[in-house]
Each structure stands twice: as C-alpha cells, then as structure tokens.
Amino acid sequence: MTDKERQQLLQQLLEKQKTDKLKPSDRYDIPQQDMPEQDPAVRRGNVNEVATGYTETHARLEAMRCLQCKKAPCVNGCPVQIRIRDFVTAIAEGNYKEALDIIKENSLLPAVCGRVCPQEVQCQQTCTVGKKFKDPTKGVSIGRLERYVADLNKNSDSVPTVAAETGKKIAIIGSGPGGIVTAADVRRAGHDVTIFEAFHKPGGVMVYGIPEFRLPKAIVQEEIDTLTKMGVKIVYNFIVGRTRTLEQLLTEDGFDAAYIGVGAGLPRFMGIEGESLIGVYSANEYLTRANLMKAYDFGRGADTPIALSKKVAVIGGGNVAMDSARTALRLGAEKVYLVYRRTEKEMPARIEEVHHAKEEGIEFHILQSPKRIIGDENSRVVAIECLKYELGEPDDSGRRRPIPIEGSEFRIDLDTCIMAIGNGANPLIRQTTPELEFNKWGNIVVDENCKTSMEGVYAGGDIVLGAATVILAMGQGRIAAAAINEYLAKK
Ligand SMILES: Cc1cc2nc3c(=O)[nH]c(=O)nc-3n(C[C@H](O)[C@H](O)[C@H](O)COP(=O)(O)OP(=O)(O)OC[C@H]3O[C@@H](n4cnc5c(N)ncnc54)[C@H](O)[C@@H]3O)c2cc1C
Numbered sequence: 001m002t003d004k005e006r007q008q009l010l011q012q013l014l015e016k017q018k019t020d021k022l023k024p025s026d027r028y029d030i031p032q033q034d035m036p037e038q039d040p041a042v043r044r045g046n047v048n049e050v051a052t053g054y055t056e057t058h059a060r061l062e063a064m065r066c067l068q069c070k071k072a073p074c075v076n077g078c079p080v081q082i083r084i085r086d087f088v089t090a091i092a093e094g095n096y097k098e099a100l101d102i103i104k105e106n107s108l109l110p111a112v113c114g115r116v117c118p119q120e121v122q123c124q125q126t127c128t129v130g131k132k133f134k135d136p137t138k139g140v141s142i143g144r145l146e147r148y149v150a151d152l153n154k155n156s157d158s159v160p161t162v163a164a165e166t167g168k169k170i171a172i173i174g175s176g177p178g179g180i181v182t183a184a185d186v187r188r189a190g191h192d193v194t195i196f197e198a199f200h201k202p203g204g205v206m207v208y209g210i211p212e213f214r215l216p217k218a219i220v221q222e223e224i225d226t227l228t229k230m231g232v233k234i235v236y237n238f239i240v241g242r243t244r245t246l247e248q249l250l251t252e253d254g255f256d257a258a259y260i261g262v263g264a265g266l267p268r269f270m271g272i273e274g275e276s277l278i279g280v281y282s283a284n285e286y287l288t289r290a291n292l293m294k295a296y297d298f299g300r301g302a303d304t305p306i307a308l309s310k311k312v313a314v315i316g317g318g319n320v321a322m323d324s325a326r327t328a329l330r331l332g333a334e335k336v337y338l339v340y341r342r343t344e345k346e347m348p349a350r351i352e353e354v355h356h357a358k359e360e361g362i363e364f365h366i367l368q369s370p371k372r373i374i375g376d377e378n379s380r381v382v383a384i385e386c387l388k389y390e391l392g393e394p395d396d397s398g399r400r401r402p403i404p405i406e407g408s409e410f411r412i413d414l415d416t417c418i419m420a421i422g423n424g425a426n427p428l429i430r431q432t433t434p435e436l437e438f439n440k441w442g443n444i445v446v447d448e449n450c451k452t453s454m455e456g457v458y459a460g461g462d463i464v465l466g467a468a469t470v471i472l473a474m475g476q477g478r479i480a481a482a483a484i485n486e487y488l489a490k491k
C-alpha cells in the first residue's frame, strides 16, 4: 500500500464514521499496517534501529482494525493487564495522549515494551482479529501502536510527582527493567531510593544485551533520566555481594528495605570439548562487548575490542541467539550460521526476529548441534564438528525432543563461535546472603508479593523467574514496590 492509498483509505473511513459506525466487515477489510523498516541490505551494515516506526496514518488505520470487543481477550493475554481495547480505541479516535495515559496506568516503559515484548504469544495471540484470520500475527498490531504513542511523547520533560519525604531508605540492586520500575514506584511514595548497579551504565539487559538495532539505548536512558529527576540516586560499579553485602546494606548502611533485581546473567555452556578456545564466546560476553562497550566503534572512541570475524556460528535458537547472529553481521562477518538442534517451529525466538535474521542473510542450520569445537596449534577456534538431529516425542517443555543421528558428523569451518544456549542465576548473592531462600535452579524464592524469606527484602524479574521477559520483570517490580510501600508504612 502506498502512502497516498493509505491516506485516502483513512479519509474514506473517517468520512464513513461521521454517519455510520464501522461494521466488523469494514474493519476486517482494512489491510494490516506493516511496520516501515530499513532495507535489509542497508541495515546489515549499520546499528540503527531496524523498524523505523508507524506514521500517524499507519497508526490510525491499524487501530481501526480493532473490533473493540466487549470482553477484550487481548487484555487477559497481557502480563500486566493493560487496557488494550481502550488505548487502541483512543488511537483510532486520534486521542494519543489519552492512549499513552491508559498504557502508563500499568506499564512504565511503553517505548521499550512496544519494541521488545513478544506480543504474538501474549496480547496478540488472543486477539479476535487474529483468530478471524487464523493467524495471531494478523491480529491488531498492539505493540506497534504502543510504540507509536510512546514515541510521540519522546523528550517529554514531565516528571512524576513525588510524595513528601518519608526518611525511609530503600536499596534497589540492579538497574534492569524490574529495578527501574520498583525504584520509580517507591520513590513516588516519598522514600529515599538508591540503585546499586554492577556495571558502569544503567539499564540491565535492555542496554548490555538487546542490541541498539532493536532497542535504541537513548530510550532506556530517558527512563533513567526521569528516575534521577525524581531524586533516585544511582551508584555504579557497585557489586552487591562484593563491594558490600546485602546484610551490610541493611544493618550498617541504614537501608530499611531492599529489592533484588540482579537478573540471570550467568551464561550456560554445553560442556563440550573446545569451549575454552580463543574465539569461543558466550553470547553474554559478545553482546556486552558490542552493546555496552560499543566495540563496533573500537578505534573511533570505544576502548573495548572484539574479534573481527569472517565466519561465525551462533549456537541456539532464542532471542539471544538472533541478537548475537545479527550483531556479528553488523560487526563485519561475511558468513553467519545459526545452528539449532530443533526446527524453526520450536525456536523460542520471536517470529519477527527470525524473519529479520533471515532477511539479513543469516544462514539457518536447523536440526544440527556441535559435538566438539576444533582449534589450531595456537588454541584458536577453526571449526565445529556437528551432529545432525531428528525430532522425537515431546519433552517436559512440550517441544519435540531432539535426538542425535549416530554417525552423522560433519564440519563447519569458522573463526568465531558464540554460545547462546541460555543463562542462569549468578550465584554471588546466594553465596553472600545465607538467610535468603533459593530454589534448586538458584532463583530466589518469593511469595505473591515478591517478598523473600528475609525481613524487608523483596525480589523480582529474572533472578526469581529464570530468564524471562522485560514485561514480566516490570510486572514483578510493580508488585514488589507496592509491597515495600505497604511494609514501610507499617514500620
Ligand atoms: C540478548 C537478550 C535479548 C533479549 N530479548 C528480549 C526481548 O526481545 N523481549 C523481552 O521481553 N525480553 C528479552 N530478553 C529478556 C529480558 O531482557 C530480561 O528478562 C529482563 O531484562 C530481566 O530484567 P531484570 O530487571 O530481572 O534484570 P536485568 O535486565 O538482567 O538487569 C539486572 C541488572 O542487575 C545488575 N547486577 C547483577 N548482579 C548485580 C550485583 N550483584 N550488584 C549490583 N548489580 C547487579 C546487572 O549488571 C544488570 O544491570 C532478552 C535477554 C537477552 C539476554
């Protein structure tokens, strides 16, 4: 659809609405509005955002596809129960500020969630329009609409009101989405809030993991700036468990409560031969070098180098694997292989990311997995030896189990291998806080209010849920903040 056709259609629909309500059939006839994107051949050579965002015409047309269902099943699909029908209706009517206010009732980071939430398995999966077309990706593009109204509000100076100072001190450990949301909500109640962050920059995975081309860092920085304008203090290069223990913060440093939001940043490896060779990275290290340390600008202002690779294999099939593969391409790799032991159907990565990766030229090697990594005499990686796989019966996760085919060994030559097979909980807090209860996977045990086994200590996000999502971390942050405010009101 051209811009002109889009504008004409919008005018026709607005005219029609003056005399008549749009019928469901009128709404079904509106073509789904694709997200404008950088051309794949161009974008693989830069780190700018791939999706460039809706125009007003795109947004209003897309919002008009919504049937404004009485029961709004999309709301139940949203982990934080945003009033989706109401904000989409506000966009259809051109009331963008109202739409954003509705979203902000439940989500403090709409510009982030509009970009990275897996809508196709959440709100959009339950959308009636998607059901009509028997395809959740054809449902109302809720995330794109959320992003549209959030971006309209960019660079706004508005700062949430903060209640009178209570004199109570709260320590927030980790500045990921969970930490940011908790800090905002407890600061609003008038408490004195300090975020302790291990890195030299805030934002957690949103900054060190998710690449610039999916989530521009300036968006996260804006949220951090709002926090500091509200009076939240941030201390960088401070590792709780090393610089100070949680116990010391609470008993010696005068903190009345704490929220632990340290994420799940411990990379997993396969335990195969060759994983310590030069040129084998965990996705975590690779992405941190590229994103947080801006290794793509090494020699032009950035201090952190990264391997200049020609042939890269990324092992895994989730968002982390897609991000690593697409980052390797942008860092100049000529060939990037994505090696995954199941099929594309079982890949946990977002459909959109898989689609983008393929468009950019990532080669998918499905039903394959490395058996060992091969190095040269200088201990540099030169190849992986893989086995082919077939799918068996479903396992505990409900996905069909990959079974190696004996004798199917083959070799892929490469100079860099990136392991993106998952992350676990970092054991540092566990090792230094014996009073805290953890489960067998090393995650902190909390009740329905995100309260831990320690008095005054709350936790949420990936350190509780295991590697999960931004919106779930945010949702837990809100629950924890409400519980902390209630706890301190009684103290
Ligand atoms: C590459 C990648 C891509 C992803 N893509 C998506 C996506 O598209 N959509 C989506 O919804 N989710 C995605 N996720 C998952 C999502 O980013 C996480 O679920 C989410 O960020 C978890 O938030 P959190 O607040 O629990 O902690 P995190 O974001 O992990 O932040 C934790 C912070 O705590 C700090 N910290 C750790 N230990 C200490 C300590 N001892 N003392 C002080 N500070 C500490 C860390 O430095 C970090 O800044 C992705 C994850 C990765 C790794």
Ligand code: SF4
Pocket: 065, 066, 067, 068, 069, 072, 073, 074, 075, 084, 085, 088, 126, 127, 128, 129, 139, 140, 142
């Ligand atoms: S389910 Fe879909 S069509 Fe119905 S209200 Fe929600 S977004 Fe609109």
